[in-house]
Amino acid sequence: AKYEATVTAPVNIAVIKYWGKRDSALILPTNSSLSVTLSQDHLSTRTTIRASPDFGKDRLWLNGVEEDIAASKRLINSITTARNLRAALEQKLLSEGAPAETVVPLSKWSLHVCSENNFPTAAGLASSASGYAALVKALGVLFDLPQSTSDLSRVARVGSGSACRSMFGGFVAWQAGVSDDGHDSFAVQVADRQHWPELQALILVASDKKKAISSTAGMQTTVETSELFAERVRSVVPKRMEAMQRAIAERDFGTFAEITMRDSNQFHAVCLDTYPPISYMNDISRSIVSLVHAFNAARGRVAAAYTYDAGPNAVIYALKDDMRDLVELVTYCFPRDDSTLLEAFYPNSFAIF
Numbered sequence: 515a516k517y518e519a520t521v522t523a524p525v526n527i528a529v530i531k532y533w534g535k536r537d538s539a540l541i542l543p544t545n546s547s548l549s550v551t552l553s554q555d556h557l558s559t560r561t562t563i564r565a566s567p568d569f570g571k572d573r574l575w576l577n578g579v580e581e582d583i584a585a586s587k588r589l590i591n592s593i594t595t596a597r598n599l600r601a602a603l604e605q606k607l608l609s610e611g612a613p614a615e616t617v618v619p620l621s622k623w624s625l626h627v628c629s630e631n632n633f634p635t636a637a638g639l640a641s642s643a644s645g646y647a648a649l650v651k652a653l654g655v656l657f658d659l660p661q662s663t664s665d666l667s668r669v670a671r672v673g674s675g676s677a678c679r680s681m682f683g684g685f686v687a688w689q690a691g692v693s694d695d696g697h698d699s700f701a702v703q704v705a706d707r708q709h710w711p712e713l714q715a716l717i718l719v720a721s722d723k724k725k726a727i728s729s730t731a732g733m734q735t736t737v738e739t740s741e742l743f744a745e746r747v748r749s750v751v752p753k754r755m756e757a758m759q760r761a762i763a764e765r766d767f768g769t770f771a772e773i774t775m776r777d778s779n780q781f782h783a784v785c786l787d788t789y790p791p792i793s794y795m796n797d798i799s800r801s802i803v804s805l806v807h808a809f810n811a812a813r814g815r816v817a818a819a820y821t822y823d824a825g826p827n828a829v830i831y832a833l834k835d836d837m838r839d840l841v842e843l844v845t846y847c848f849p850r851d852d853s854t855l856l857e858a859f860y861p862n863s864f865a866i867f
């Protein structure tokens with residue numbers, strides 16, 4: 515028999531940002547966050563894992579290039595956590611009287627992991643979220659784990675915080691939790707994709723350069739140095755989590771969009787309040803902000819929202835009809851140089867400037 519599993523996992527884009535850890539080994543966040551999972555057509559990771567008693571050691575290939583697993587604590591942590599769940603399952607089956615030959619000792623075998631992104635890594639788009647989500651999904655299938663998706667999201671979380679949200683489609687909340695062991699820090703689905711099919715996302719790639727300061731390093735410095743950050747965690751995010759969930763439940767785009775923009779702006783303000791300051795947005799990012807506000811002013815309502823992660827690329831949310839007009843406006847205002855235009859899909863698309 516062949517012990518192998520192949521899965522895909524999508525990218526998610528937060529509308530209430532995760533930024534800051536209270537425990538960096540277990541990856542426990544200082545605040546809850548909420549995201550929208552994008553369609554897998556344009557941005558996703560596909561991972562195949564094979565187990566064999568003959569492999570000798572775990573190995574990993576990312577986009578065809580072998581990586582050193584031993585060099586990544588996060589990889590080791592997530593694989594070990596899944597393996598421990600498998601070991602517990604094997605033990606349970608045996609103690610319940612299952613014949614030994616029917617319980618394959620997968621927890622003791624080595625793994626070959628092969629992971630590919632269907633988007634250009636050069637574009638600087640987040641890949642750790644879909645990457646770790648795909649890894650953990652594949653381990654769940656391979657090991658036949660009985661755990662729920664929320665349970666498995668805890669395993670993805672120890673790989674990369676935002677990865678726990680990519681375990682679900684649709685609208686997803688990562689509950690920060692309060693416990694030291696992280697058992698209450700996991701992702702839950704707030705609503706599925708079908709709940710709000712008119713909502714679309716557009717990715718505008720403002721630079722394909724690798725970001726200067728990683729999220730992991732940046733958020734650590736923020737926790738240590740920013741006073742604004744403490745205020746955000748204490749009084750702003752809890753209110754926004756509630757208001758955002760209400761907006762999604764009611765399909766209230768105006769409220770959804772305003773909170774999304776305000777939260778992105780506050781996240782980048784907190785980065786600037788970090789010492790030494792961190793700045794992820796560039797001139798193109800800032801002109802897209804102005805363009806979206808001008809578009810909304812012209813419509814006389816909040817018809818589109820922007821959000822930026824730890825880099826200059828914009829993600830725009832809008833309802834279908836508005837998105838069509840906005841794409842036209844963006845392509846008019848930012849005439850693209852053919853050499854840098856990789857792809858322009860619509861909907862759920864990305865364009866490179």
Ligand code: DP6
Pocket residue numbers: 527528530531532533541547642673674675676677729730822823824
């Ligand atoms: C700005 O999940 O990449 O995208 O947990 O250290 O792996 P680690 O960080 P990561 O941080 C993502 C930060 C963000 C906001 C978000 O996705 O919520």
